[in-house]
Amino acid sequence: MPSAFAATGVTVASSPGLQEAGPVSSEHGFPTWYLDKTGTRIEPCLEGDNPLCGFLPGDIPDPTQPVAFPANFPAEFFYFLAGAEIVLPTGGRAVYTTGLEAAFLNDVQPGEQVVFSRIRVVVRGATPNSTVTFTHPYGALTIDTDGAGDGRLVRDVAPSVGNFTLALRGDVGPFLKAANAPAGYLGNPAEPSTVTGGPNGNVFSMTQPGPNGDETFSTDQFTVQGRIATNTGVTGDAAVAGGDFVDVFASTTGAALEVVGQEGIFPTTIMSGQDGRFYARVPVTGAVTEVVVRNNGDNPASTARIPVQGVSVQQATYDGAILTVAASSTAPAAYPLTVKAGATTIGILPDALPATYPMLAPPATITVSSGTAAGVTAPVVITGGPASPAGTTAPPVGPNVPPVCDPSPCGPGGVPADAAPTARLASATLSAPVNLPIAIDGSTSTNATAFSTTTTDPRVTITNETTNRPTVTVNPFAAVNDAAPRPAFSTAPVTVTFTASNGAATSSATVTLTPVSDAVTITNARSRAGSDLRVAGTSTLNGQASVTPATQIVVYARTSATAAWVKIGTSPVDAAGAWDVRPRPAPNVTYTQYQVQTSRGSTVIGNLTG
Incomplete structure (x- = not known):
């Protein structure tokens, strides 16, 4: 079928x-x-x-x-x-x-x-x-x-x-x-x-x-x-502390934003707006770790919470030879600050004064952080420096040269007609995730004019079998049109034979494939007669959530440990690794167990909650 x-x-x-x-x-x-x-x-x-x-x-x-x-x-x-x-x-x-x-x-x-x-x-x-x-x-x-x-x-x-x-x-x-x-x-x-x-x-x-x-x-x-929609919402873009102020940045398509006051630290402050951008400089009398921006034009009013950045970068420039960085922190005790380019530390800022770092190649951005204040990333602005030298022109591409054989004459494909072939594989063992093509690399085989790849195991399909890089796929397990659960998937090794030949002479090598099924986690499993039936979870393959073709999930349920399994639905696994089977309307029976089978080899059995 x-x-x-x-x-x-x-x-x-x-x-x-x-x-x-x-x-x-x-x-x-x-x-x-x-x-x-x-x-x-x-x-x-x-x-x-x-x-x-x-x-x-x-x-x-x-x-x-x-x-x-x-x-x-x-x-x-x-x-x-x-x-x-x-x-x-x-x-x-x-x-x-x-x-x-x-x-x-x-x-x-x-x-x-x-x-x-x-x-x-x-x-x-x-x-x-x-x-x-x-x-x-x-x-x-x-x-x-x-x-x-x-x-x-x-x-x-x-x-x-x-x-x-x-x-x-x-x-x-x-x-x-x-x-x-x-x-x-x-x-x-x-x-x-x-x-x-x-x-x-x-x-x-x-x-x-x-x-x-x-x-x-x-x-x-x-x-x-x-x-x-009648509301416009609000996006909290940034809040940066510096000295006795916190600079707050937000955006919206609305027209009336304010920074919600914090008792004893600062009052509610109206934000100024232009072209969807809003800004307020809020004087503070104490430590502030978060501010709330409220859009009063919405009903009900919408809000955005913005963590306050503890570090502010005042300068990040490069003049062709020297990178100069200056930054301030919300608290003097936060010094020294660390200057990084990605994961590489460039240097230390002992205070708010500019520091210089000679270098041949500047980073595109730097990040300044401390152990007590949140880090902030800023672009490096180029202020000077000479033009870089021109490169050397590559030589023109020469003509195709025919193969040279010793002894002569050459046989098919430039291989001497009387040479003995040797089959060589890059690896004798491979992991083979179910329904994911795996290449067998025989490209280093020598003196071969023809190739073949075979197996007697019906669990796998071989394509490109007459090349030196055949593809082997462990066939899918459960299918969405299954009417009942299948016997457990076998992960026993599969032997594949790769043969290199030259005329009547042949040489063979074998590779052992170990089938790898997906990892399934159940996140929701419940059944209430006439109200709700749901089995949901995740599926990953080698730790990856997004796999092509998508993993297919088939779910069965039963009313007792001795009852027959009933198929309740199927689901593909989405790009985030999630799946969800939720028949609607829910059947007028309470199931006690579920069984999940996947196209990539997994079988999971568990209990449903009421």
Whole structure:
């Protein structure tokens, strides 16, 4: 039976339709808004009692209380979410989901925040063992169905902790807007509607082989959720202490910022603004480690917390022979300060006076730090120096010279016809991560005119087997169309034979491959009948989170240690190494155990919590 992922892939992707991520909120650590290229800004909708926010039962730990980070905060929410469904005459269906999702790499806690764009199509009951074509507002794709007519494609772009601008590169955007959208929102997630804004049209359609030729089905009805932003947020750019002042820098598209006062140290201070940049020089009467900037134009007011830099660089110049550095610290006791270029120490500043360091080549930036004050990096400004000498012109490339053989004549490829071959391998043992091609290097073999590479082990596939650098791949383990768990993956060594030949003469060498599976960690595993079923975790290969092709996860569950395993879902591993299987709606049964199998060889069995 062919795999449901055999030729599944995106065939048309729209150009990135998002333009900018807003300032990060100090309340929950996510951007306050995202802006698309049509000028529409959307912000988080985090009100549990607001049906337009689209939360499902169980999303908010205590729905009777206001959302608060991190104690009562959803594990995921959507800046934008749209979906459509096609019901087939046979009773099957195709479901389209697209969105800009906020989530956490592992747990709901600071430092785990990620935002990514998603395109997902799941089809059930289509024409079996066929290629089905889909078009949607942001592009087109194909899915190869299995024997039941099932298949799926999930394309998540740029889940990376704290790097919220990576989501701008995804396929989602500009944001769709429903014709029946309530004021201030992109749509009502409970009421399907026609939409506008899709760069590839505003219809979800599928074409599949039928008994009388291709047949096409489509819908223009979408559910949409997303709240149009009214707040602008604020970014805290820097706060630098020097003497009796702290210089505070911030930016926003709003117009009314202030530095929140600290009792007994400094009063609330209005910031001056120009072209989105804001600045205030705050007189202080004590030590300050952090300042808060508040945007009073937002409702509720947004804030940014800025740690105060303990070191300020006054000079970093190079005149062609001497690097000069001067810096001040918030406290005289912080001296001496250390001047570094990367990890290399250049010298020591005993006080605030300029220090000089003769050198032939200056660094592009220097970092000044101390044991008690935070370091700060500054660019080196070139103020003088002679022009560097011109380089020597390389000689012209000569003609190709034919091989010279001794004895003559030369055989095929410049090898003497009567020479004995010798097979040589760069390494006799190799680690072979599952589903990751590994090259066997036989390029130092001598007197060979032909090569072959063979194995009797069915766990591996060999390509380029007639070259001196063949490629060996340990075949994938679990597949998304598996109906039941597989026996445990074998990591027993694999023997591969490499042969070099010249006419009738041959020479062979063997290499031992040790299959390496991925490392799986479970971060969430719970089951509550009719309420929630979720198994989530991470998968890394040799310590790497982003592996191509993506690792596929298959999850099974059972109600007791003697019950049969039931397949509950599949998931690809995203670029941050995370995966999540969360069937919705949750089944009306409580499972007690889960089993996770991966395409890269891992099997993990554990208990579900209630």
